[in-house]
Amino acid sequence: MLTKSSPISTQSNFFHSELFSQLDVKDPLIQLANTINWTVFDDAFEQHYSQNNGRPSKPIRLMVGLLLLKQLENLSDERVVL
Numbered sequence: 725m726l727t728k729s730s731p732i733s734t735q736s737n738f739f740h741s742e743l744f745s746q747l748d749v750k751d752p753l754i755q756l757a758n759t760i761n762w763t764v765f766d767d768a769f770e771q772h773y774s775q776n777n778g779r780p781s782k783p784i785r786l787m788v789g790l791l792l793l794k795q796l797e798n799l800s801d802e803r804v805v806l
Contacts, residue, residue, distance in 0.1 A: 726769075726770050726773035726774075726775070726780075726781055726784075727780045727781045727782065727783050753796075756792075757789065762784075762788075765784050765785065766784050766785070769784050770784075790804050
C-alpha cells in the first residue's frame, strides 16, 4: 500500500518548533531538496504499489532522498541506514 509523501508545511505549529527553521538553508543538500519536484517521483512510482493490500510503504520521497544521498556522498548501504 502506497504512503504518499507529505508536502512540507509552511504553517507554524505553536507547540513544536519546526525542524526546518533550525537547519541552515544554505546547506547544499537542503537547497537540492528544495529544488527537486518530489511529486514527479510519487507519480512515477505509485503504479508499482497496490491501493488496499499489504503493509503501508515508506514515503517515496524518503526512499528517493536516501538513494540520492547515498550516491552523492558515496555511502554504503549500512552508512545510509545509520
